[in-house]
Amino acid sequence: MSRSLFPELDPPLPSTAGGRSLLDEPPADAPLSDRMRPRTLAEFEGQGEVVGPGTALRRAIESDAVHSLILWGPPGSGKTTLAAIIARQTHGRFVPFSAVVSGIREIRELMAESDAHRRATGRRTILFIDEIHRFNRAQQDAFLPFVERGDIVLIGATTENPSFEVNAALLSRSKVYVLRRLEDAEIVRLLDRALASERGLGGRVEAATAIGEEIARRSQGDARFALNTLEIAAAAAPEGTEGRRTITPAILADALQRTALYHDKAGEEHFNLISALHKSMRASDPDAAIYYLARMLEGGEDPLYVARRIVRFASEDIGNADPRALMIAVAAKEAVHFIGLPEGALALAQAAVYCAAAPKSDRVYRAYGEAVAAIRSGTTDPVPLHLRNAPTGLMSSLGYGKGYEHAHDYEDAVAGMECLPESLRGRRFYLPSDAGYEKTIRQFLEHREALRRRGPRRAEPPREG
Numbered sequence: 315m316s317r318s319l320f321p322e323l324d325p326p327l328p329s330t331a332g333g334r335s336l337l338d339e340p341p342a343d344a345p346l347s348d349r350m351r352p353r354t355l356a357e358f359e360g361q362g363e364v365v366g367p368g369t370a371l372r373r374a375i376e377s378d379a380v381h382s383l384i385l386w387g388p389p390g391s392g393k394t395t396l397a398a399i400i401a402r403q404t405h406g407r408f409v410p411f412s413a414v415v416s417g418i419r420e421i422r423e424l425m426a427e428s429d430a431h432r433r434a435t436g437r438r439t440i441l442f443i444d445e446i447h448r449f450n451r452a453q454q455d456a457f458l459p460f461v462e463r464g465d466i467v468l469i470g471a472t473t474e475n476p477s478f479e480v481n482a483a484l485l486s487r488s489k490v491y492v493l494r495r496l497e498d499a500e501i502v503r504l505l506d507r508a509l510a511s512e513r514g515l516g517g518r519v520e521a522a523t524a525i526g527e528e529i530a531r532r533s534q535g536d537a538r539f540a541l542n543t544l545e546i547a548a549a550a551a552p553e554g555t556e557g558r559r560t561i562t563p564a565i566l567a568d569a570l571q572r573t574a575l576y577h578d579k580a581g582e583e584h585f586n587l588i589s590a591l592h593k594s595m596r597a598s599d600p601d602a603a604i605y606y607l608a609r610m611l612e613g614g615e616d617p618l619y620v621a622r623r624i625v626r627f628a629s630e631d632i633g634n635a636d637p638r639a640l641m642i643a644v645a646a647k648e649a650v651h652f653i654g655l656p657e658g659a660l661a662l663a664q665a666a667v668y669c670a671a672a673p674k675s676d677r678v679y680r681a682y683g684e685a686v687a688a689i690r691s692g693t694t695d696p697v698p699l700h701l702r703n704a705p706t707g708l709m710s711s712l713g714y715g716k717g718y719e720h721a722h723d724y725e726d727a728v729a730g731m732e733c734l735p736e737s738l739r740g741r742r743f744y745l746p747s748d749a750g751y752e753k754t755i756r757q758f759l760e761h762r763e764a765l766r767r768r769g770p771r772r773a774e775p776p777r778e779g
Contacts, residue, residue: 346545347538349513350504352395353402359537360500361392364491371491378404380440382461382468384476384485387493390536393471396493397442400469406438407431421456428466439466446470447479454481461487495535502526504537505544519548521561528563532570543569584615588623591666595624596631600670607666611659621647624665635675635750642668673750681744688738695735723773728762730770 340348352358355365355372365372374380380400385393401408411424428439441457443449460466461484468488472479476490496504505526508514521544529547533540544561547569551559587610594602610620621643628643646665650658704714719729732739746756765771 345542346508346514347541350508350511350541351398352392353399355399358392358395358399359504360496361396361493364493365396371489375400375403378406380404380467380469382466382488384446384470384472384480384488384490385493386472386474386476386490388473388495388535390533390538390540391493391495392537393493394444397444397469397471400440401442404440406440406467408440408442411441411443418453418456421453425456425460425465428460432465438464440469441466442469442471444471445473447472447474447476451481454484458483458487496533496537497535498527498530501530501533501535501537501540505529505540508541508544515544515548518557519551519559519561521547525561525563525566528566529570587613587615588620591620592623592627592631595627595666595670596674598670598674600667603666603670604663607662608659611655611662617650617655617658617662618647620662621650621665624662624669627669628665630679631674631676632669632672633675633678633752634746634755635673635752637751639669639672673752675747675749675752677745677747677752684743688741688743693735693737695737698732698735700731701733719770725771725773726761726765727773728765728770730766 340351342349355375358365363369365375371380371383385396387393407428409424409428411421424441428441432438446454457466457468458481461468468484470476470480470488476485480488502523505521509519509521510517525547529540529543533543543566547561547566548559550565550569551561553559587606591603591606591610594606607620611617625640625643625647628639632639643665646661649661652658653661699713700715700717700719702709702714704710709715717731719731721727721729723729734741746752746759748756
């Protein structure tokens with residue numbers, strides 16, 4: 315890759331954690347994932363729908379006509395590798411920028427350098443920002459005028475949904491490319507290449523097909539995790555004849571120890587999993603519910619957050635179809651608070667399974683929503699006088715409490731008075747379903763309406779003796 319005619323304007327190329335450029339040849343003791351990082355699009359595994367032959371991004375990279383773009387995908391899906399490939403391909407000035415340590419001042423200084431560089435050489439600056447979601451709105455806004463004028467081409471990489479993490483104005487001027495988790499077969503091919511390549515293990519380590527398949531299965535589509543696991547297992551394998559090592563299932567199990575679950579408690583995957591838990595319970599699928607619950611807890615989620623969501627679910631999606639669901643959910647929350655994890659996980663599992671298997675009704679949720687909508691539309695008439703208490707003589711003289719009918723004085727405790735304000739008379743907010751106990755409630759309310767239409771009758775006074 316050519317460099318600027320003005321080297322004093324050229325900052326270091328994108329670097330790894332060790333300070334080396336992504337374009338430098340990694341040393342022999344560099345991590346396997348670093349040594350095996352693809353250098354060309356031909357070596358790049360997976361993401362064919364994004365950079366496969368004939369795709370728009372591939373043509374742009376090969377013709378050095380890359381536009382501003384956002385690479386969005388999970389860890390180990392190839393975001394930084396694509397940036398390195400673009401760095402090798404472009405004839406522009408490729409500049410890395412840290413979203414962790416850079417502020418507004420550094421951004422403005424870099425933009426001034428880029429402007430001077432373009433005027434002096436006619437070459438654009440391609441700015442690569444890893445973890446762009448870590449920039450705040452003001453920092454992102456500082457790039458906007460330069461992106462608009464074409465002074466820089468912005469390449470951002472993020473694990474977070476750019477719809478929420480990137481300014482709308484900046485997002486509208488960038489193409490978002492979604493990188494998916496790698497498939498198991500793609501991971502296996504990466505592992506086979508690492509076993510055979512001189513950049514990798516150079517044929518000095520043997521691993522049965524089942525070993526690669528198990529690493530792929532446990533990697534959750536993360537190429538970096540898979541290669542790191544292979545390297546740890548290879549180092550643990552005893553050296554045999556001719557210096558060769560063999561990775562056995564026992565060695566692999568020891569290397570894996572515990573799957574590194576991808577669960578970002580502050581990011582999109584956090585919301586994806588809690589949404590999956592909620593919707594699995596709503597779909598009456600206890601197996602999926604307990605699976606997603608375990609995914610969250612094993613990934614380090616706050617158990618009280620999960621408990622709060624189950625309590626909410628018990629009212630929102632079960633309601634009066636099974637009033638016990640709310641009691642069980644609250645009890646699970648108290649149990650988790652009392653005994654913590656790991657024991658408290660069973661209480662949450664019990665509540666999640668109960669809620670998934672319970673009859674469902676969202677009629678209370680809907681009723682509350684309609685009542686709120688009526689209030690926000692301005693329907694806030696005064697409370698009818700007959701429902702008001704009259705603790706003073708003045709209030710009694712003003713009619714407070716006049717006409718109030720005590721329900722227990724009537725048959726089946728059904729009085730005939732209206733309780734809603736005048737403008738809402740006859741309005742029904744709560745319409746119980748036929749699910750579970752709510753059917754009993756519906757039947758009672760129908761009975762109540764029949765008594766009111768007939769005319770409430772005074773209850774027989776209790777007999778003495």
